[in-house]
Amino acid sequence: MSLSHLPFELLGLILVNIFPGERKYYDVLNLRTVCRKHLKRVFQRFPLNNGTLGNFNQEILALLSKREKAGLGLLHWAAFCGYERVVQQLLEKGADISGMDRNGLTALSQAAMKGREAVVELLLEKGADVECKHIIGWTPLWWAAMKGHEAVVKLLLEKGANVEPKDILYGRTPLLWAAERGHETVVKLLLEKGADVDCKSDDGGTPLWWAAKKGHEAVVKLLLEKGADVESKSRDGRTPLS
Numbered sequence: 001m002s003l004s005h006l007p008f009e010l011l012g013l014i015l016v017n018i019f020p021g022e023r024k025y026y027d028v029l030n031l032r033t034v035c036r037k038h039l040k041r042v043f044q045r046f047p048l049n050n051g052t053l054g055n056f057n058q059e060i061l062a063l064l065s066k067r068e069k070a071g072l073g074l075l076h077w078a079a080f081c082g083y084e085r086v087v088q089q090l091l092e093k094g095a096d097i098s099g100m101d102r103n104g105l106t107a108l109s110q111a112a113m114k115g116r117e118a119v120v121e122l123l124l125e126k127g128a129d130v131e132c133k134h135i136i137g138w139t140p141l142w143w144a145a146m147k148g149h150e151a152v153v154k155l156l157l158e159k160g161a162n163v164e165p166k167d168i169l170y171g172r173t174p175l176l177w178a179a180e181r182g183h184e185t186v187v188k189l190l191l192e193k194g195a196d197v198d199c200k201s202d203d204g205g206t207p208l209w210w211a212a213k214k215g216h217e218a219v220v221k222l223l224l225e226k227g228a229d230v231e232s233k234s235r236d237g238r239t240p241l242s
Contacts, residue, residue: 075099079107079123082116087123097128104134112140112156115149120156130161137167145174145190148183153190163193171202179207179223182216187223197226204234212240 075095078086087107091097100106108128111119120140124130133139141161144152153174157163164173175195178186187207191197198206208228211219220240224230233239 075107076101076105076110079111079116079119080114082111082114082119084116084118084122087119091122091126097123097126098132104136105138106132106140108132108140109134109138109143112149112152113143113147115144115147115152117149117151117155120152124155124159130156130159131165133165136169137165139165141165142167142174142177145183145186146177146181148178148181148186150183150185150189153186157189157193163190163195164199171200173199173201175199175207176201176205176210179216179219180210180214182211182214182219184216184218184222187211187219191222191226197223197228198232200232204232204236206232206240208232208240209234209238 075087075090075097076099078090097108098106101110105113106128108120108123108130109132111123130141131139139161141153141156141163142165144156164175166173172180173195175187175190175197176199178190198208200206201210205213206228208220208223208230209232211223228240230241231239
């Protein structure tokens with residue numbers, strides 16, 4: 001099969017793992033040039049079938065396994081980019097679903113961070129830990145809520161994710177982050193699952209305090225309808241009204 005007919009996402013996944021030094025080539029827009037320069041010899045030895053992992057044998061998998069230990073692994077990259085088909089194939093080849101990249105994130109966290117609903121669902125079906133945590137306390141739900149990925153938040157909650165994990169940097173829960181970022185639907189989903197409407201971050205800020213500070217009117221209205229305390233004070237004595 002001609003290199004030009006292979007899916008760009010698959011070429012990129014292989015490239016960043018075999019030639020990690022070529023950082024500028026992470027951009028798939030450069031892949032046509034890169035393929036001619038670096039990948040021709042790879043695909044001559046390991047031909048692919050219809051753009052799948054097809055004949056990837058143990059030698060190439062061993063090479064990719066070494067990259068897993070060095071940084072962003074192939075599974076993490078595929079999850080981050082939302083390449084469901086490639087994630088499926090890598091899992092079938094034995095990729096470590098609970099492994100962490102150099103940033104301490106699992107493939108599930110990477111997918112949740114980017115809002116890759118289909119990949120999140122696949123990883124959960126394959127046994128990924130819905131509560132997997134970064135050392136800072138970031139869970140997949142924390143990432144999805146902060147980024148405003150409504151569908152992923154809903155999916156993780158349906159799978160039993162803890163609604164109120166706190167990060168250790170600021171003591172913020174998913175609700176606090178969603179309110180501060182103005183993600184109204186996410187705020188509603190979290191509240192419906194029992195999130196504390198008056199939870200406080202380490203600085204004493206509540207969801208209402210943060211939403212008011214950032215000017216998110218719809219979120220403020222929602223929180224007030226849910227009974228948020230308008231007199232709650234932050235550490236410096238400020239209320240949502242001050």
